[in-house]
Amino acid sequence: MALEIVIPDSGPLMSLGRIDRLDLLDRFNCPILITDMVADEILRGKPGAPDASVFEAWFAKRGNRIQTIETSIGMMWKAIPEDIRATLKRVRDAGETSIWQFSNTIRDTMAADDEALVLFEDAAVKKMDFGPHIRKLSTWSFLIALERAGVIPSAQTLRNDMMAANRTIPSDPFDQPSPKMAGRDEDWIAGYDARPDMDDPTP
Amino acid sequence: MGRSEKGSSIRPIHGMVTVRQILDGFLAGSVTDHEAMDALHMETYADLINALADIGEAPPLPPKAEVEAEVEAALPLIRKRLQEVADGA
Known part of the structure; x- marks a missing residue:
């Protein structure tokens, strides 16, 4: 078995981005695949918040290591004119659904010993079936695993950092x-x- | 006590009025993520994460047994990959 792909949902990206530790996703030196709907969620940000710029800088810094993946739900969303899109309510769990759609496209093409990690926070992901080659890991479990692997000294310290890092919004x-x-x-x-x-x- | 999130029975969120009460209820586990998102007119879980960030709170921790099961499944993969990276693979 070999870890070949990391697929983060918006929750882990926002939690790690908040404490400037997106580098933890880079440690595996493998492609980080972000679905179009997840990218849309993290890049739109809240007016005045630093969120979107943090991710834009990360995307630019990592070059082609980070790839945005088109999904059916994302393509339908993008097909709506931008001015109309701004007035529409989003489909519930759209980011998670886009990851599930993407997992369906790769589940039959992954080699028998290849594995992918889906990082999540939203409870909706727990109920989704991503197939036998994709492991689901919550942000907290990810930090615990990194602590046990010796990558970070303490998962709790990073969680404390997350709590201390309120966003400063005008x-x-x-x-x-x-x-x-x-x-x-x-x-x-x-x-x-x-x-x-x-x-x-x-x- | 309520029977289910979508049932007709009274849920804790029905007695909550302020944003802070709802966010605290979510952190305490008495309010589900979807209940909080509906009550606060949020469209995505990302919006809920941001609302928690605004008040200096991290998302709630999952149950310990769940964390251990996830870590047990993923840790061998992570260790192996980190070793491959260290070896220059």
């Missing part, structure tokens, strides 16, 4: 705390009214 002005007023614990209305750019509401 807040909507209405989400921001009110300015503090010197020496007093004002409520938000007083703080808001005291902003220098506020017009005097009294007639």
Whole structure:
């Protein structure tokens, strides 16, 4: 048996990307295949969040080691004009379904002793049948396996890093705390009214 | 107590009002990923992961027996591949 392909779902990519440890996927020196729907999920990001740029940089750095794989569900999604796509709700579990579709195309062509790893977090993946040559591994199991293989000193430390790494996203002005007023614990209305750019509401 | 996620019985999520309650419920295991995604109008699991990241939380850990089964199946592959990489294969 030999590990030939790593197929990560969006969850593990986002968790590892969040702590800048996407390099852990590179350790196996084998192709990392990302389905089109998974790529779409991780690259769209949230406005203002650093997520998409982290993955774009990783894709560029790894060159052809990382390949985006077309799937039926991904091609159908892309066939929808972009302006309409933005208004549509996505199909539930689309990323996972695209991995399952891809696994169906390779399950009969993989050599008897070749194996692939599917990395996942979404519970939907647990119920999917990827065939006999594809092992499913959650992000946490992946970290535990890397710890036992001596690649990382501690899975728990990386998990702690994930918890410590909140994303810093520019807040909507209405989400921001009110300015503090010197020496007093004002409520938000007083703080808001005291902003220098506020017009005097009294007639 | 509820009987199933899709049944008519009351689930913990039905008493939750705020985003934080729902995310905490997901982390505690009382709310499923799909329940949380539906309640928060999220389209993908990636959105849920991002919401957890925004509040400084990692996704919940899977059960230990499940982790051990996955690791047992994958570790020989990983060790062998790492050895091949070290040997320059």
